[in-house]
Amino acid sequence: MEGQLKTFTVAIDDIQRQMLKMGELVNREMNLAVESIFSEKKDIENEVIQIDKKVDDFDNKIQSSILQLITIQPPFPRELEVLTTMIRISRELERIGDHSVNIVEISQFIKVNKASQLYIVFREMSGLTSKMLEESIQMLRKSSNDQEQLIMEKEEEVDRYFDANQKFIVAEMRRDNEQIESLVHLLMVNRYLERGADHIVNVVRLHEKSND
Numbered sequence: 001m002e003g004q005l006k007t008f009t010v011a012i013d014d015i016q017r018q019m020l021k022m023g024e025l026v027n028r029e030m031n032l033a034v035e036s037i038f039s040e041k042k043d044i045e046n047e048v049i050q051i052d053k054k055v056d057d058f059d060n061k062i063q064s065s066i067l068q069l070i071t072i073q074p075p076f077p078r079e080l081e082v083l084t085t086m087i088r089i090s091r092e093l094e095r096i097g098d099h100s101v102n103i104v105e106i107s108q109f110i111k112v113n114k115a116s117q118l119y120i121v122f123r124e125m126s127g128l129t130s131k132m133l134e135e136s137i138q139m140l141r142k143s144s145n146d147q148e149q150l151i152m153e154k155e156e157e158v159d160r161y162f163d164a165n166q167k168f169i170v171a172e173m174r175r176d177n178e179q180i181e182s183l184v185h186l187l188m189v190n191r192y193l194e195r196g197a198d199h200i201v202n203v204v205r206l207h208e209k210s211n212d
Contacts, residue, residue: 008079011069015062015086016140019093022058023137025051026093026100027130030196033100034126036107037189038119048104055097062090085210089140092199092206096133099192099199106185118168118186122193125161128154129193132200136207145208152204155197162194 029051036044066083069075075083112119132154135147166187173183 008069008073008075011065012079012082012086015065015069015083018058018062018065019086019090020137020141022055022062022090022093023133023140025055025058026097027133027137029055029097029100030133031126031130033103033107034122034130034193036104037110037122038112045104045107048100052097052101055094059090059094063087082210085206089203089206092202096196096199099196103189103192106188109182109185110189111179111182112186118165118172121161121165121168122186122189125158125165125190125193128158128161129197129200132158132197136200136203139204139207145204148204148208151200155201158194158197162190165190 029048032044032048032051035041036048066087070080070083112122132151135151135154139145139147139151169183169187169190173180
């Protein structure tokens with residue numbers, strides 16, 4: 001019995017390590033995607049797509065490992081809850097990666113002057129979202145909830161940026177018809193960043209619940 005418990009614990013620890021690596025990849029993916037909006041580098045899209053493939057592989061491997069573990073060694077209710085939470089966290093991270101791919105795919109249609117207010121606020125908003133993800137990964141690594149409040153406060157700030165950006169971009173579309181196509185895509189980036197922050201909050205809440 002003791003050997004079985006040890007094996008189960010080792011398996012969970014291995015899945016946890018995979019999830020942390022996945023989270024780090026997603027964070028890099030998101031940062032690159034946002035950079036693609038403001039950068040003239042041509043190879044960013046390919047790098048993001050390649051990272052996303054690795055993220056998807058991690059998601060599939062994590063889910064497969066958990067399902068296999070449950071089949072081979074039926075867990076106790078508490079252990080089952082932990083494993084289920086891991087699957088859900090993995091899926092939240094995978095969705096953030098998907099939003100990053102969406103951003104990089106439309107970045108070529110966006111033109112933002114680096115001296116403009118839009119450039120400044122999107123840099124700040126993306127920086128906040130990235131910091132939220134970094135802190136959520138730290139929480140998973142330390143298995144603690146000590147940064148939860150800070151992450152929630154950043155999410156509220158991201159929401160404020162989202163609302164302000166929506167209004168500003170719509171006003172710019174009315175003012176300058178020639179920029180409508182670019183601004184429509186920027187509206188989508190605004191939405192993807194806001195959704196990314198929502199997924200990060202889901203990760204935090206899932207982690208908090210599993211630690212109760």
